[in-house]
Amino acid sequence: MTLSDASIAKLAAQLAGKQVSSRELAQTYLERINALNPAINAFITVDAEKTLTEAAAADARIAAGQAGPLTGVPVAHKDIFCTDGWPTTCGSKMLHNFVAPYDAHVIQRFKAAGMPSLGKTNMDEFAMGSSNETSYYGAVKNPWNLDYVPGGSSGGAAACIAARMAPAATGTDTGGSIRQPAALCGITGLKPTYGLVSRYGMIAFASSLDQAGPMAPSAEDCALLLNVMTGFDPHDSTSLERDKEDYTRDLDTPLAGLRIGLPREFFAAGLNNEVATAVEAAVAELKKLGATTVQISLANSQLAIPVYYVLAPAEASSNLSRFDGVRYGYRAPEYTDLNDMYAKTRAQGFGAEVKRRIMIGAYVLSHGYYDAYYLQAQKIRRLIADDFSAAFQTCDLILGPTAPGTAFKLGEKSDDPVEMYLNDLYTIPANLAGLPGMSLPCGFDSKGLPIGLQLVGDYFSEAKMLNVAHQYQRVTDWHSRQPEGLK
Amino acid sequence: MSLTQDDVKRIASLARIEIDDAQAQAAQAQLNSIFDLIATMQAVDTSGIAPMAHAQEVYQRLRDDVVTESDRHAAFQAIAPAVENGLYLVPKVIE
Numbered sequence: 157m158t159l160s161d162a163s164i165a166k167l168a169a170q171l172a173g174k175q176v177s178s179r180e181l182a183q184t185y186l187e188r189i190n191a192l193n194p195a196i197n198a199f200i201t202v203d204a205e206k207t208l209t210e211a212a213a214a215d216a217r218i219a220a221g222q223a224g225p226l227t228g229v230p231v232a233h234k235d236i237f238c239t240d241g242w243p244t245t246c247g248s249k250m251l252h253n254f255v256a257p258y259d260a261h262v263i264q265r266f267k268a269a270g271m272p273s274l275g276k277t278n279m280d281e282f283a284m285g286s287s288n289e290t291s292y293y294g295a296v297k298n299p300w301n302l303d304y305v306p307g308g309s310s311g312g313a314a315a316c317i318a319a320r321m322a323p324a325a326t327g328t329d330t331g332g333s334i335r336q337p338a339a340l341c342g343i344t345g346l347k348p349t350y351g352l353v354s355r356y357g358m359i360a361f362a363s364s365l366d367q368a369g370p371m372a373p374s375a376e377d378c379a380l381l382l383n384v385m386t387g388f389d390p391h392d393s394t395s396l397e398r399d400k401e402d403y404t405r406d407l408d409t410p411l412a413g414l415r416i417g418l419p420r421e422f423f424a425a426g427l428n429n430e431v432a433t434a435v436e437a438a439v440a441e442l443k444k445l446g447a448t449t450v451q452i453s454l455a456n457s458q459l460a461i462p463v464y465y466v467l468a469p470a471e472a473s474s475n476l477s478r479f480d481g482v483r484y485g486y487r488a489p490e491y492t493d494l495n496d497m498y499a500k501t502r503a504q505g506f507g508a509e510v511k512r513r514i515m516i517g518a519y520v521l522s523h524g525y526y527d528a529y530y531l532q533a534q535k536i537r538r539l540i541a542d543d544f545s546a547a548f549q550t551c552d553l554i555l556g557p558t559a560p561g562t563a564f565k566l567g568e569k570s571d572d573p574v575e576m577y578l579n580d581l582y583t584i585p586a587n588l589a590g591l592p593g594m595s596l597p598c599g600f601d602s603k604g605l606p607i608g609l610q611l612v613g614d615y616f617s618e619a620k621m622l623n624v625a626h627q628y629q630r631v632t633d634w635h636s637r638q639p640e641g642l643k
Numbered sequence: 644m645s646l647t648q649d650d651v652k653r654i655a656s657l658a659r660i661e662i663d664d665a666q667a668q669a670a671q672a673q674l675n676s677i678f679d680l681i682a683t684m685q686a687v688d689t690s691g692i693a694p695m696a697h698a699q700e701v702y703q704r705l706r707d708d709v710v711t712e713s714d715r716h717a718a719f720q721a722i723a724p725a726v727e728n729g730l731y732l733v734p735k736v737i738e
Contacts, residue, residue: 254722255722257715257718257719257721257722350698350699351698351699351701364696364697364698365698390704390706393701393703393704394697394699394701396699396701456687459683459684459687461680462680462681462682462683462684463684465677465680465681466681466684473658477659480659481724482723482724482731482733483719483723483731484719484722484723484724485724486724487724487725491734492734493734493735494733494734494735494736495659496661496734497733497734498659499656499659499660499661500661502658502659502660502661503660503661503662506660511658511660511670512670512673512674512677514658514660515651515654515655515658515660515670515674516674516677516678517658518654518657518658519646519650519654519657519674522654522657528685529681531694532684532685532687532689533684534694534695534696535689535692535693535694535695536684536687536689536692537694537695538692538693538694538695539687539689539692541695541698572676573673573676573677574676574677574679574680577677577680588698589698590697590698590699591698
């Protein structure tokens with residue numbers, strides 16, 4: 157086994173046992189990035205000098221006996237997190253050459269844990285997309301087949317893990333942006349309960365839905381990363397004041413008696429047959445481990461996409477009004493007056509999908525339309541959340557596919573926004589309800605592309621979800637498979 | 644519902660995004676297909692349902708009225724497109 161195949165727990169043990177230094181580890185991954193990133197385009201910014209300086213500091217901490225559990229383990233950060241001294245582009249021309257003057261809370265936590273940054277990963281522009289094709293820095297390629305998309309918006313994060321260019325990465329999930337790329341790239345990713353991870357310094361898309369979470373090969377890795385990322389932050393008004401949890405505490409709990417809810421709407425028309433078969437096989441595997449299943453209904457989840465495409469653009473149109481060419485970011489080179497400067501700056505600085513969503517948002521919030529769109533969407537959001545509450549009366553966890561299909565070809569859906577939006581059919585409901593959700597690999601289709609299964613839990617049930625995922629990963633090896641021909 | 648070209652231009656103007664005729668035409672078709680998708684929620688009877696603005700019941704926290712931030716205006720203005728004497732420069736607004 158080579159170093160880049162090791163889990164985070166193994167890397168941490170090797171660092172603590174002084175069998176490897178953080179600098180050596182960082183060097184190993186930087187070499188892989190050098191070799192593989194030109195073809196995959198998972199990173200927007202790599203800065204070997206900064207990474208190695210941070211790694212050297214981690215080694216000093218380890219030598220001084222001041223290491224935390226993951227000190228020295230390197231991690232890649234989605235380019236949506238402001239990182240002091242690093243370019244932070246959010247995948248947009250609007251923030252090209254924007255060097256953040258402060259650290260996002262998530263970045264502060266990884267720094268405090270002594271985990272060096274391997275760089276900033278590529279993403280759909282302002283996290284708006286499901287294929288990573290809307291990035292100003294070019295599409296990311298799926299490491300399993302370079303003609304296919306990695307999913308999005310955290311496509312660079314998912315691809316860099318799949319290609320083992322990093323042992324761990326951060327992502328964000330507004331409508332499925334951690335889970336869908338995790339599924340399409342054959343890795344594990346978790347979107348926590350809304351409010352568990354601070355949004356401070358995380359460039360806002362739809363504030364009532366945005367949530368950061370970990371991405372890595374395995375559930376065990378994700379549990380360790382979640383321990384680093386979560387916790388109260390007074391700088392985020394939606395950050396929840398809760399006692400600190402150890403998300404690894406239940407990993408080894410047997411699954412006997414676990415009740416898994418299977419929503420009939422998630423196995424209905426529109427689901428690819430190969431995905432359905434793989435997810436059903438995973439259910440059979442979990443039954444062997446002692447779980448039972450119960451049919452449930454999330455009837456209003458059918459409305460999740462229309463509701464989301466009112467709420468998310470509405471919130472985005474407000475959040476992205478800050479990009480006006482005055483305080484930071486791009487400003488158009490020529491203009492006649494202030495309004496013209498705004499209009500030209502935004503026309504030139506934003507890509508097509510971002511403009512589309514800002515315009516949808518501006519329209520649904522405009523005079524005379526608010527009740528018919530925004531208010532109606534918020535009411536149906538309640539119905540969707542109520543469906544989940546009812547379901548959790550009869551089951552402990554909900555299981556289904558993460559995405560309706562496997563990865564699609566680059567360019568295949570990029571001209572049809574609606575077709576692209578349908579990718580997030582199964583992931584959006586959890587965002588609307590604020591529930592935790594995760595995706596883990598459960599097989600491959602006939603083209604050799606990964607298939608993901610999704611778990612959705614009740615509020616604050618991350619440890620339970622990670623337990624189920626870990627037990628599944630103990631008896632399967634989908635999560636440890638790697639694309640061939642990359643090494 | 645169907646947006647006209649003029650609607651699209653009005654929305655772009657509300658959003659402060661410059662748009663020309665060709666772009667407005669392309670945007671019109673795409674926005675209309677998105678609004679067709681959105682329209683499927685209009686038929687749902689939501690009378691008596693309280694709107695859900697947020698996933699968690701959260702309230703604005705109060706804190707002591709003390710200074711918590713240091714003055715970093717030089718760092719923040721160093722990344723601005725145009726600054727002079729500590730002020731952000733924009734085109735003249737008042738004649």
